[in-house]
Amino acid sequence: MHVEVDQPKCVASGQCVMLAPGVFDQDDDGIxxxxxxxxxxxxxxxxxxxxxxxxxxxxRLTEK
Structure with missing residues (x-):
């Protein structure tokens, strides 16, 4: 699996960080x-x- 994020689209909900904290984090603005x-x-x-x-x-995910 390969993961990409589109930071300009992010609305800082934080769901990704709660579900997969080893893969995602948030900057000081929540992005x-x-x-x-x-x-x-x-x-x-x-x-x-x-x-x-x-x-x-x-x-975005790409399954290998």
């Missing part, structure tokens, strides 16, 4: 920061859920 663009398999389900619940659709 998503990607910590791991190629997360380990044990994080895949949480990352998929993060992408699904992102209100701005700012997370």
């Amino acid at each position: 998503v920061e990607l910590l791991d663009a190629d997360p380990a398999p044990e994080h895949h389900d949480d990352v998929r859920e993060s992408a699904a619940v992102c209100p701005a659709a700012a997370i």
Whole structure:
């Protein structure tokens, strides 16, 4: 799995950070920061859920 984020689309809801804190973080303004663009398999389900619940659709996944 490869993860990309579109920071300009982010609305700072923080759902991704709550679901996958090892993969996502937020800057001082609450905008998503990607910590791991190629997360380990044990994080895949949480990352998929993060992408699904992102209100701005700012997370893109590519399944390898």
